Amino acid sequence: MPSAAKFTLWNRKLHYYLGLYFLFFLWLFAFTGLLLNHPGWTFAEFWPDRKQSVFERQIQPPRSGTDLDQARDLMRQLGIAGEIEWTATRSDPNTFDFRVTRPGHIFEIHTDFNKHRAIVQGTGLNAWGVVHILHTFTGVRLTDTRNQRDWTLTTIWALAMDALAAGLILMVLSGIYMWYGLILKRRLGAAALALGLLTCLWFAIGLKLLASS
Amino acid sequence: MRRLYPIVRDLHLYFGLFISPFVLVFACSVFFLVHAWLPRMGSGGASPRRTATGLRLPPNLDRLENRQRVDAVRPVLDQLGVAGEIDSIRHLPREHRLVIAVSVPGRATTVDLDYVLRVATISPRDTGLAEAFVYLHKSPGPHLAQIRGNWAMTQVWRVLADAVVYVLLFLSLSGIYLWTVLRAERTVGLVLIALGAMSFFGIVYALSR
Numbered sequence: 001m002p003s004a005a006k007f008t009l010w011n012r013k014l015h016y017y018l019g020l021y022f023l024f025f026l027w028l029f030a031f032t033g034l035l036l037n038h039p040g041w042t043f044a045e046f047w048p049d050r051k052q053s054v055f056e057r058q059i060q061p062p063r064s065g066t067d068l069d070q071a072r073d074l075m076r077q078l079g080i081a082g083e084i085e086w087t088a089t090r091s092d093p094n095t096f097d098f099r100v101t102r103p104g105h106i107f108e109i110h111t112d113f114n115k116h117r118a119i120v121q122g123t124g125l126n127a128w129g130v131v132h133i134l135h136t137f138t139g140v141r142l143t144d145t146r147n148q149r150d151w152t153l154t155t156i157w158a159l160a161m162d163a164l165a166a167g168l169i170l171m172v173l174s175g176i177y178m179w180y181g182l183i184l185k186r187r188l189g190a191a192a193l194a195l196g197l198l199t200c201l202w203f204a205i206g207l208k209l210l211a212s213s
Numbered sequence: 214m215r216r217l218y219p220i221v222r223d224l225h226l227y228f229g230l231f232i233s234p235f236v237l238v239f240a241c242s243v244f245f246l247v248h249a250w251l252p253r254m255g256s257g258g259a260s261p262r263r264t265a266t267g268l269r270l271p272p273n274l275d276r277l278e279n280r281q282r283v284d285a286v287r288p289v290l291d292q293l294g295v296a297g298e299i300d301s302i303r304h305l306p307r308e309h310r311l312v313i314a315v316s317v318p319g320r321a322t323t324v325d326l327d328y329v330l331r332v333a334t335i336s337p338r339d340t341g342l343a344e345a346f347v348y349l350h351k352s353p354g355p356h357l358a359q360i361r362g363n364w365a366m367t368q369v370w371r372v373l374a375d376a377v378v379y380v381l382l383f384l385s386l387s388g389i390y391l392w393t394v395l396r397a398e399r400t401v402g403l404v405l406i407a408l409g410a411m412s413f414f415g416i417v418y419a420l421s422r
Contacts, residue, residue: 016398019388020405024413026385030378037374039355103421130421137420140249142347153420158247160416165243172233172240179226192230200234203370204345208319211296212260212337 008181015174018167025164032135035128046129053122061113068150071098071109078120080107083139083151102153103137104130218394225387228380235377242350245343254342265293268331275306275328283360286313286326293335295322298364301357317366318352319345349374 001009019026035044059077062070071084074096082102090096094114100107106123125133138158139149149155179189245251269292271285283299290296290313297317304311309329315322321340326333340348353361353371362368392402 013398016388016392016395016402017405019385020392020402021409023385023389023406024410026381028413028417030381034375034378036355037353037371039358103417105421130417134417134420138247138249140247142246142249142251144249153416156416157420160412161243161247165240165247168236168240172236175226175229176233179230182226185223185226189226189230192227193233196231197234199373200238203349203366203373204238204318204342207297207317207366208339208345211317211320211322 008178011174011177015171015178018171018174022164022167025160026168028131029135029161029164032131035132036135044128044132046126046132049126050129051124053124055120055122057118057120058116059111059118061111061116067096067098070096074109074111074118075100078109078118080109080120081151082107083137083149083154084147086146101133101137102151103133218391221387221390225384225391229384232377232380232384235373236381238346239350239377242343242346245347246350251341251343251347258339260337260339262334262336265333265335266331268292268326268333270328270331274311275304275309279359280363282311283363286311287363289326289333290315290324293324293333295324295335296364297322298352298362298367299360301360316348318348 035041057078059074062073065073067086067090068084075081075084080100082100082105085099085101087099087108088097094112096109096111096113098109100109104125106125108121108123109118110121111118134157137154138161139151139154140147149158176193179185179193182189268289270289274282274285277285282302286299286302290299295315297315297320300314300316302311302313309327311324311326311328313324313326315324319340319342320337322335322337324333324335349370352374353367362371392398395402
């Protein structure tokens with residue numbers, strides 16, 4: 001088989017293999033994208049239905065280390081796992097407050113090292129809350145340099161998001177290549193592609209040029 | 214079945230081509246969002262500030278709230294030649310000021326309005342193409358729902374973003390249909406769907422249990 005034909009065959013296979021593998025990831029992000037853009041859709045409400053709990057535990061103050069080391073030590077003692085989020089600037093070395101999140105669960109942890117006590121306020125979310133959070137669960141924010149990804153599962157989820165994005169880009173490119181091979185469909189296909197491209201360029205670049213003029 | 218196949222294949226092709234650029238915008242911005250990293254692409258930084266005086270302001274601008282305030286501020290922005298989505302309005306009552314954040318993809322403008330002196334300072338900033346992609350990815354989004362979509366272009370983008378999702382869902386379903394026709398690929402395809410499902414549900418279970 002000539003190499004061009006081989007490439008065409010594997011390009012086609014790549015297109016549907018990627019599509020089939022990422023099916024569930026794509027459905028999740030597409031559907032939650034809709035939910036995020038329509039906060040008024042009451043069927044997907046989760047915050048009013050949250051379940052809150054509070055418990056108090058004896059803790060052993062962490063010996064030393066960075067804030068992250070100490071938070072991990074406390075989480076191990078409390079049996080909590082998730083992504084650590086710094087919510088307050090630490091001014092007193094004997095108190096330590098932080099938040100731990102994972103899809104479906106939020107824990108506000110307040111510790112007093114002098115009293116060897118931790119108060120944990122837990123918030124449990126329903127399935128809608130889980131899928132909402134999955135869409136944005138990266139452990140980092142563009143506007144916040146203090147919080148870094150610190151949970152292995154967040155890193156795995158972030159890699160899954162990267163893989164889906166890369167997979168979609170490859171599917172777009174392989175799709176365009178396949179269309180270009182269909183001589184009879186080039187004209188109508190070019191019109192569809194151009195329409196999408198111009199609309200997108202209008203929003204990504206055109207609006208700014210309009211606002212600047 | 215024979216009639217359906219060419220129709221589904223053509224719809225898959227043309228819809229797919231139409232949303233390709235949108236998918237690229239959403240997919241590229243995923244890397245920026247997941248890694249909290251914004252490459253400086255076409256960013257001109259801050260543009261010169263300008264001041265406008267003698268503005269015509271609607272009455273009770275300081276007493277309005279939420280959407281009413283946003284709607285009242287819009288004609289003032291028109292006078293200043295500032296277009297875009299009003300992201301937020303911060304009221305500083307002691308200083309008689311409203312600090313209005315206005316965005317278009319790739320450009321963020323801060324309008325500092327003194328409603329007693331009727332003077333406004335306009336500070337535009339070019340944010341670059343990467344941030345424009347991120348802005349589009351997150352627009353209109355779930356936050357400040359009562360004021361979001363206060364610019365016509367944001368409403369149009371909301372419709373387009375929704376349309377991209379519906380078309381993507383159609384493409385995935387029509388893609389499954391087109392794959393099932395390829396008998397030789399059924400086993401590999403089923404294995405890939407199973408692998409994808411296992412990795413998806415496995416990670417989601419581990420994250421949320």
